[in-house]
Amino acid sequence: MDKRTKPWTVSDSKELYGIKYWGHRYFDVSPEGEVTVKLKRDDTVEEVSLWEMTKGIRDRGLSMPVLLRFPDIIDARISLINKSFRKAIKDYEYPGQYKGVYPVKVNQQAEVIKEIVAAGKKFHHGLEAGSKAELIAALGYMHDPDALIICNGYKDREFIDLALYGTKMGLKVVIVVERPGEIDLVLERAAVLDVRPVIGLRIKLNAQAEGHWNESGGEKSIFGLSSVQIMEAVDMLRERNMLDCLELLHYHQGSQIPNIRNIRTALTEACRYYAELVREGAAMGFLDIGGGLAVDYDGSRTNFSGSKNYSTEEFCSDVVEIVMTVLGEQNVPVPTLVSESGRATVAHSSVLLFNVLDVNPAGFSRMPDELPPDAHEYVKNMFELIDEITVKNAQEVFNDAHYYRDELHGLFVHGNIGLREKCVADGLYWQVIRRIYHLTKDMKHIPDELSDIEAMLCDTYYANLSVFQSLPDAWAVDQLFPIIPIHRLLEKPATNAVLADITCDSDGKITRFIDLKDVKRSIPLHDLKEDQEYILGVFLVGAYQETLGDLHNLFGDTHIVNIVLDAQGAIQYEHEIEGDSVADVLSYVEYDPKELVSNFRSLAETAVRKGLIKPAERRTYMDVYQNGLRGYTYYEHD
Ligand SMILES: Cc1ncc(COP(=O)(O)O)c(C=O)c1O
CATH class of the missing domain: 1.20.58.930 (Methane Monooxygenase Hydroxylase; Chain G, domain 1)
Known part of the structure; x- marks a missing residue:
């Protein structure tokens, strides 16, 4: 059959939007042309339609945009990382273990942290805190003495004291020294509180990675100690007879490292430092390789910044192999391996759904039959x-x-x-x-x-979302996320489009889309129907996006709903968090909603007195104003 007359199928859509490449473990398309997610039902896995979920969400009175969270995917990711390390450790007969930590900064939402703590329990998967607030959150939920709590970031006395209290109470809290002066304060507070601190050192490696976030690593990175500063720290600990407190070496090359070769190079260098610290007499025992385990956002499996040229299994296997080889050659006992994988743990677990409000067709014109005789x-x-x-x-x-x-x-x-x-x-x-x-x-x-x-002929689809609030990295660093209509995938798309959000900012748009070979300048989309919302999903948005978002044009947090299945396979809408109301976002920027109402009332009353409006109209205006304050910040259909 001629390609042009062949009916459009689900597999055409899967190829077109790349879901078969980036979604393979968790997302697919049903024979009805709806995007599905794999969820646990007792001991089996079931594919559930996202379109079906939007109906349940609407019935509960929530409108788009909505962020869906899938705790099952968090479980699956924690298991994948831990099981891949365990397999590599077994395959190489590595005489040590792996203990991962989840960096709270990547998605600090309480529900996410609770899910990670629960899913990580059987693996003793710990938490990494990069600030005092994150440590306070970590100490609230991570009470497993066999899991690590790693403290990075700048630390004041209170931060250090909290970490030391954790140690005193039997938790394994490691204070990672990131800057030269910090160690004095750690030792001083440990003496005052009468506790042996568990100390780690963060090293600046020479090795630098490719990718957007490579400035977190390398000699010029703003974090970590140089070789000279490392030796000063070791000498200071030796003088105080505290080398037994130095247990961990940490480095972080940057997030989303697409090329496995960069990971191998940095780890080899770090192993040399580790071996030297053991030789200096430090207790050691932990090598913390930081974050960087990438997510394949476009599914291309390449070293493009939005992808990665390795699998999780390969990453774990390479880490184990390198540590064993480099330290084996130097006769140094191998450490417990620690990674701070954040993006790879949570990115897949959230999907942002939004509706399309309208379309502006590009270069819309009708061909005139003939021209006026006096045309130029x-x-x-x-x-x-x-x-x-x-x-x-x-x-x-x-x-x-x-x-x-x-x-x-x-x-x-x-x-x-x-x-x-x-x-x-x-x-x-x-x-x-x-x-x-x-x-x-x-x-x-x-x-x-x-x-x-x-690109000139792309229509503009108006998306009911704020890029600045919900996809800040798409705006700030041109990060690509897979985007796909969650329904109508049995229909051939009718046009190519770019997306404009509802902020009035010319940067509030998405004009770059994933592609296996390149970056696409438009996305194929369907025509809007009169009687049905057209809903698109932005996938793999669980890492960094929720917490980096800002209030541009006063669009606030979206609604969030956790989705699981019950034993009968019915969709459960749990831990629903209503998005910010207009009053919420106005109070963030120091307005007092009560004062606003009172000011508006006096405007309306003056208008009544002047005979501009009737008292009954005043009542309607007040109702609308007050409902507006209580309402969602996004576009709501009547
Ligand atoms: C010190 C540290 N550890 C871990 C991470 C998490 O990195 P990723 O999300 O790439 O795993 C970060 C984030 O950049 C970080 O700064």
Whole structure:
């Protein structure tokens, strides 16, 4: 059958949106053309439709956008990391163990932390705290004496005291010294509190990784100690007879390291430092390789910044192999391996759902049957161009169309042609461009300028979300996330589009999309239907996005719902957290909602007194104002 007449299938959609590459463990598409997520039902796994979930969410009175969290995926990720390390340890007969910690900063939400603590219990998976507040959260939930609590970041006396209290109460709390002066304070407070501290040192390695976040590593990174500072710390501990307190060496190369070679190089260097610290007489016992285990956002399995050229299993196997080889060669006992994998633990567990509010078609125009007899010469020329376009002269016609359009624009600006004539000219220009675009499909080689036409012809879909609030890394560092309509995947998409959010900021848009080979400038989407919401999902957003978001244009936190299945396979909507109300976000920026109501009331009362509105109208206005304060910050359909 001809490809053009073949009916569109679910597998066409799976290929088009790449879900078979980035979603393989957790997300798929059902035969009905709806995106599904794998959830646990007792001891089995069931595929559940996200579209189905949106119905339940709507029935409960919540509107889009909504962040769905899947605790089962957090469980699965914690298991994957721990089991992969255990397998590598067994395969290599590594005479040590692995004890992971989850860095609270990656997603600090209480429900996420509680889930991680519960899922990590059987593996003694601990927590990493990068600030006093994170340590306070960690001490509230991590009470397993066999799990680690690792304290990174700048520490004041209170932070150090809290860590030392943890040690006194039987927890394994490691204070990682990140800057030269910190060790004095740790030793001073340990003496006052009469406790042997567990100390770690963070080293600046030479090795630097590829990727967006590579400045966290390397010689010039702002964190960690140089080799000279490490030796000073060791000498100070020796002088005080406290080398037995130095148990851990830590480094962090940066998040999302796409290339396994960078991971291997840094680890080899770190092992050398570890061996030297053992030789200096430090107790040691733990090597903490930080974060960096990447997520394959585009599914390409390459060393592109949004991907990774290794699997979790390969990462764990390489870590075990390198530590065993490098330390084995130096006759140094191998340490307990620690990783601070955050992104790889939580990214997959959240999906942001949003609805499309409207579409602005690109270069919308109708072809006029004929031109008015007094049309400008250039308008007539442009009209004639349309019938002349061929594959061979497409570039020339493209140049001519640009020339005529620019000239006509100049004539309009100087008052020589009117708005109606300009509209005809602009419409004709877009007709030419569309026809050239169709011809490019038959071209063997598409000239550069013509290949940009695809991006010029993208429609704009207005998305009910704030990029700044919900996808801050898409805005700040151009991070790519997989985006896909969660339904209608049995239908062929009708158009290519970019997404504009509902903030009034020109940066509030998504114009880069995942692709296996490149970055796409648009996403194929379906036409909107009158009687059905069109819902898209942004996937793999569980890491960093929730907490880095800001209140641009006063769009607040979205609703959050945890989704699990009960024993009968029914969807359970748990720990529903209502998104910020308008009153919430206004109070964040120091407004007093009560004062606002009172001020609005006096505006309305004055209007009544002046006879501008009737008392009954005042009542309606007050109701709407007060309901507005209680309402969601996003666009709500009536
Ligand atoms: C010290 C430290 N550890 C761990 C992480 C988590 O890294 P990732 O999310 O790449 O696992 C970070 C974040 O950049 C970090 O700064």
